[in-house]
Amino acid sequence: MAEPVLAVSGLRTGYGATEILRGVDLAVNAGEIVAVLGSNGAGKSTLNRAISGVLRPWSGAIRFCDIDIGREKPATIVGRGLIQVPEGRRIFPNMTVRENLDLGAYRRARPRREDNRGRVFAIFPRLAERQSQRAGTLSGGEQQMLAIGRGLMAEPILLILDEPSLGLSPLLVEELFALIKRINAEGITLLLVEQNVAQSLEVAHRAYILENGAIVLQGNPTDIGNDPNLKRAYLGL
Amino acid sequence: MLSPVILIPAVLNGLLIGAVYALVALGLTLIYGVLHIINFAHGALLTAAMFAAFFVHRLLGLDPYLAAVLLTPLFFVFGYGLQRFIIAPAAHGEDRNILLVTLGLAVIIENGLLYAFRADTRTINLDYAFRVIDLGIVFLAVPRVVAFGVVIVVALILWFVMSRTDTGRAIRAVAKEKLGAELSGIDVAHIYAVTFGLGTACLAIAACLLIPTYYVNPQAGNAFVLIAFTIVVLGGMGSVAGALLGGLFVGVVESLSGLYLGESLGQLGIFVMFILVLLFRPNGLFGERI
Ligand SMILES: Nc1ncnc2c1ncn2[C@@H]1O[C@H](COP(=O)(O)OP(=O)(O)OP(=O)(O)O)[C@@H](O)[C@H]1O
Numbered sequence: 001m002a003e004p005v006l007a008v009s010g011l012r013t014g015y016g017a018t019e020i021l022r023g024v025d026l027a028v029n030a031g032e033i034v035a036v037l038g039s040n041g042a043g044k045s046t047l048n049r050a051i052s053g054v055l056r057p058w059s060g061a062i063r064f065c066d067i068d069i070g071r072e073k074p075a076t077i078v079g080r081g082l083i084q085v086p087e088g089r090r091i092f093p094n095m096t097v098r099e100n101l102d103l104g105a106y107r108r109a110r111p112r113r114e115d116n117r118g119r120v121f122a123i124f125p126r127l128a129e130r131q132s133q134r135a136g137t138l139s140g141g142e143q144q145m146l147a148i149g150r151g152l153m154a155e156p157i158l159l160i161l162d163e164p165s166l167g168l169s170p171l172l173v174e175e176l177f178a179l180i181k182r183i184n185a186e187g188i189t190l191l192l193v194e195q196n197v198a199q200s201l202e203v204a205h206r207a208y209i210l211e212n213g214a215i216v217l218q219g220n221p222t223d224i225g226n227d228p229n230l231k232r233a234y235l236g237l
Numbered sequence: 238m239l240s241p242v243i244l245i246p247a248v249l250n251g252l253l254i255g256a257v258y259a260l261v262a263l264g265l266t267l268i269y270g271v272l273h274i275i276n277f278a279h280g281a282l283l284t285a286a287m288f289a290a291f292f293v294h295r296l297l298g299l300d301p302y303l304a305a306v307l308l309t310p311l312f313f314v315f316g317y318g319l320q321r322f323i324i325a326p327a328a329h330g331e332d333r334n335i336l337l338v339t340l341g342l343a344v345i346i347e348n349g350l351l352y353a354f355r356a357d358t359r360t361i362n363l364d365y366a367f368r369v370i371d372l373g374i375v376f377l378a379v380p381r382v383v384a385f386g387v388v389i390v391v392a393l394i395l396w397f398v399m400s401r402t403d404t405g406r407a408i409r410a411v412a413k414e415k416l417g418a419e420l421s422g423i424d425v426a427h428i429y430a431v432t433f434g435l436g437t438a439c440l441a442i443a444a445c446l447l448i449p450t451y452y453v454n455p456q457a458g459n460a461f462v463l464i465a466f467t468i469v470v471l472g473g474m475g476s477v478a479g480a481l482l483g484g485l486f487v488g489v490v491e492s493l494s495g496l497y498l499g500e501s502l503g504q505l506g507i508f509v510m511f512i513l514v515l516l517f518r519p520n521g522l523f524g525e526r527i
């Protein structure tokens with residue numbers, strides 16, 4: 001079997017002296033959608049921060065496309081094609097929709113910026129209409145589209161989405177999961193961190209359950225969906 | 238009341254003086270807006286730039302306005318290096334440490350200058366320093382007119398860089414949303430250093446504009462930076478447009494209070510107004526940021 005796109009092994013990290021991730025192992029293969037599920041505070045976003053280089057690993061390894069990225073800066077990691085759409089969108093509120101998208105291609109794919117912007121506008125016609133609007137004045141749903149669009153501008157090899165459905169109406173959540181499938185069908189590998197268990201298991205090829213900073217369950221979505229431990233890990237029952 | 242014959246020249250001169258204030262404030266507000274720190278080394282760096290302009294003239298015979306062409310990129314690189322290789326590593330990512338590091342730098346630079354050049358006050362003599370332009374109703378000093386023109390050009394260039402170039406957009410992105418910027422592949426350490434470099438480059442230009450008519454000693458920059466702090470607060474912390482308008486405004490206030498209260502009390506007007514603004518408009522006169 002081919003080398004996974006992302007391979008995390010024995011990852012430990014945290015904030016200050018507090019350990020949050022207590023030895024996480026996880027792999028994402030080319031072409032997959034992998035879901036990471038877990039209750040609030042399980043350490044999902046912490047895992048994402050470590051993978052993106054925003055938070056230094058204490059020990060363990062993070063390999064992307066067979067390269068050790070565990071000590072690299074976030075900008076270098078972005079340059080390699082590992083792009084994260086973070087929790088809370090983190091768009092640039094003082095800049096226009098178009099400037100936000102263009103900054104997505106600041107490090108990578110800059111020569112193809114025009115083309116990729118056109119592609120993003122084709123996916124999100126709403127953003128095309130609002131090109132010159134300041135991003136801070138967009139609705140929550142539009143901001144989420146913009147955050148994903150900005151991520152796509154860099155032509156990701158692996159795209160990490162941290163709770164993209166948070167705060168979206170049921171209709172938009174449906175559209176979002178359809179979009180996730182579509183992005184994946186275009187050849188982008190996805191790591192999906194979600195609270196929305198049912199829908200995530202529906203689109204994912206494999207899933208991991210994170211509990212208290214450790215993986216407690218992994219496998220194919222059907223098995224995980226039927227596992228009695230899921231409810232315990234997820235709802236804290 | 239004073240007649241327009243006296244008032245108009247005072248206002249015009251105030252605007253001209255205010256331009257250099259605005260430039261010093263611009264550097265300060267840029268650094269504040271992006272790095273979210275108050276650069277306590279700003280005054281010492283201005284002094285250093287004034288010494289540089291002085292000696293480039295004394296030793297190389299270069300006119301201060303030409304010296305700006307040399308010193309501006311040099312001070313950009315110096316400021317870049319200072320932030321990247323001294324301030325950032327010494328601060329370990331803690332904002333309050335940065336404050337202390339810039340304060341420490343100010344002490345080192347000032348005492349270094351004092352050691353090297355003593356407390357002596359130096360001036361240079363240029364034939365155009367006392368030349369004036371006669372507008373009929375008012376005489377304007379040539380160096381002030383030049384300074385005003387240069388500051389307008391610098392402001393336009395800065396506006397262009399910030400709104401039309403990728404580096405400028407990256408600076409604005411980092412100012413408002415650091416994590417989002419990092420995850421877009423923007424190297425924040427580099428952008429911080431570029432911003433610090435731009436702020437320092439503003440000082441090099443200001444120094445070259447001041448030296449034809451002003452003196453330099455190891456304390457010379459501090460007077461301007463005190464006024465610049467006032468302007469930054471007036472214009473809204475971090476606001477580039479606010480720094481420019483605030484600078485011109487403060488120049489006029491100084492000139493008018495000089496007129497009413499007597500030349501030596503001109504700056505008193507600035508600080509009285511500053512206190513009034515703090516009391517009634519604590520977010521600044523103009524509001525909007527970067
Ligand atoms: N900057 C920080 N400093 C200290 N502790 C933090 C910090 N960020 C997160 N934590 C702690 O780390 C733990 C894991 O947080 P994390 O954000 O990774 O959870 P999560 O699984 O993403 O949760 P959610 O689903 O609510 O987003 C929490 O207990 C949180 O309080």
Ligand SMILES: [Mg+2]
Nearest residue numbers: 044045046087
């Ligand atoms: Mg989270």
